[in-house]
Amino acid sequence: MLLLQTLCLGLTWALCLAVPHHEPGHGGEPKKHDHAEHAAVLDRCEGIEMDAAAVNEEGVPYFFRPGHLFKGFRGKAELANASFAELDDFHHLGHVDAAFRMHYEDNKTQHNHMFFFLDNKVFSYYQHKLEEGYPKDISAVFPGIPDHLDAAVVCPKPECDEDSVIFFKDDDIYHFNVRTQAVDEKQFKGMPNCTSAFRFMDHYYCFHGHQFSKFDPKTGEVHGRYPKEARDYFMRCSKFADGADHADRERCSRAHLDAITSDDAGNVYAFRGHHYLRQDVGNDKLHSESIEKAFKELHSEVDAVFSYMDKLYMIKDKMVYLYKVGEPHTLLEGYPKSLLEELGLEGPVDAAFICQDHIAHIVKGQTIYDIDLRLRVHVPVKEGLPLTLFKKVNAGMCGPDGVKIIVGNHYYHFESVKVMLMGRALPEQHRVSLELFGCDH
The missing domain is CATH 2.110.10.10 (Hemopexin-like domain)
Structure with missing residues (x-):
């Protein structure tokens, strides 16, 4: 279930076994499982890499794994389609590549909408309901932005020159002007390629594997002692990285x-x-x-x-x-x-x-x-x-x-x-x- 069967070849058997698979229903059609039928067993404290990260309208961080969603900094994985049901309807698409919540009050049509990017498509949700007409091609909603993204994060003025969305793909960085839809291509030298990114408490974080770096959204510069172990600061795990500064971890934990x-x-x-x-x-x-x-x-x-x-x-x-x-x-x-x-x-x-x-x-x-x-x-x-x-x-x-x-x-x-x-x-x-x-x- 939930877009994953084609991905299991690239995952460990332990992760694949955690994925609820389709069973034949009437007429040979895939049977959709009740969300509570299978208990998700993915453990965020095992060092698994998150595919996307976003903050919802109440400030709660969402972390995505294939077919699954972790809400906040503690608790078990949930099936992603329990919160965003339509993501399960497009079986030819992959996992969530990138996600963010648009938070620009001047943008009346998209303010407080959550966007999810899967392959060449973008889904727009408002209050957990898919907006009419979605999913759409990424190019139709964010012209000049490529498909198969790695990460995305919103960046308001003056943290960026204009109210923007920053998109990441390989070594390429795209600053998308929300008002004019102009795209400014950049390179963030010295920063690792992000597998997910999000803005939290006015800071910008690039996740790469199960580590993260805090970066300047304009230049990509990383200052301070990075990378750091994400589980030390963004998870509620009992075991932490070897040699970690526990006092620094606890006082700076999110x-x-x-x-x-x-x-x-x-x-x-x-x-x-x-x-x-x-x-x-x-x-x-x-x-x-x-x-x-x-x-x-x-x-x-x-x-x-x-x-x-x-x-x-x-x-x-x-x-x-x-x-x-x-x-x-x-x-x-x-x-x-x-x-x-x-x-x-x-x-x-x-x-x-x-x-x-x-x-x-x-x-x-x-x-x-x-x-x-x-x-x-x-x-x-x-x-x-x-x-x-x-x-x-x-x-x-x-x-x-x-x-x-x-x-x-x-x-x-x-x-x-x-x-x-x-x-x-x-x-x-x-x-x-x-x-x-x-x-x-």
């Missing part, structure tokens, strides 16, 4: 944090996947190690963490793990306990923080619950209050300067919880990697 807190001394702990960062008060140096090494009972993937009276309340699924802060961190006797028993809430939750008092603020969906930790029986002190500014919160942290709410790769600062709950518009957006951890690349 994957969102699971939780963040500071203890009574002011030391900051930030958790992501299997690892965490620690920044000691008065010291700008960041340390990183595995969660399993420091909190062996947790292993990985915490949902929320807050600190109270020299203890770390670490919430995972429906359980609370209570650790005494120190070296090593010690799980207190009797823990883990259920979230309902310990804090009076059903799990799971999304974030938790405490603001220089005895009230733990627990975020669950679009509701925030206040729990007085001085009480012997911890129950929400009031009904949950609506958190209308956010559809989904990944983490939160409180400090002397107020509340930081982390959503994806950004955070929003509020003077207090009250100001946040009363707010009707989001404050300025800040980058987690740059402004919390000082990553400059």
Whole structure:
């Protein structure tokens, strides 16, 4: 199924076995499988090369393999036709060569459309629905751009001279002017040939194999220590490249944090996947190690963490793990306990923080619950209050300067919880990697 049978000759048997094949239906026609019938077994952490990358209208990265789609930085592969059904209807075409989301508000007919390039055809989707008349020849929609592309990425002014799309094929680079449809051919000397490319958090990334390089979209220049291992920065994998700088990887990772807190001394702990960062008060140096090494009972993937009276309340699924802060961190006797028993809430939750008092603020969906930790029986002190500014919160942290709410790769600062709950518009957006951890690349 999904365009792959002719490709299996060029793939390993392990990958081919992961591909659901056509079975004969009535009249000898290929039978289309239900999307849930076959569990996709491709593992993004095995070093597989992605064919295309794009960011959807909600800022979620999409990574494409033949017939499959990885959404975001974690989770299993899905069948691509579960999200973009018509890609399965053209069996003479290959896998997705390139993809991007057009994000130019002046371009009314194509703004927020997602484009997929397969061989000599281009598909245009709006809100996951194929636009009428598509697929079309690439030359009809993007005149002057060749077929069988390697990669493509949007490039707005002033990052490019004009609002453009950059197309990659072998050593040739094409800057396509969205307004005039003029094509400026260039060569990016010194940059590897891209198998996929995308713009993320105002930076441009060229993927080659399972490595990546950050590049200047005008010149193709690559600055800094590249290439780097893509799984270290764009995936949530437990194993990383040999010799990698783990602290640099964690502070510069594009994957969102699971939780963040500071203890009574002011030391900051930030958790992501299997690892965490620690920044000691008065010291700008960041340390990183595995969660399993420091909190062996947790292993990985915490949902929320807050600190109270020299203890770390670490919430995972429906359980609370209570650790005494120190070296090593010690799980207190009797823990883990259920979230309902310990804090009076059903799990799971999304974030938790405490603001220089005895009230733990627990975020669950679009509701925030206040729990007085001085009480012997911890129950929400009031009904949950609506958190209308956010559809989904990944983490939160409180400090002397107020509340930081982390959503994806950004955070929003509020003077207090009250100001946040009363707010009707989001404050300025800040980058987690740059402004919390000082990553400059």
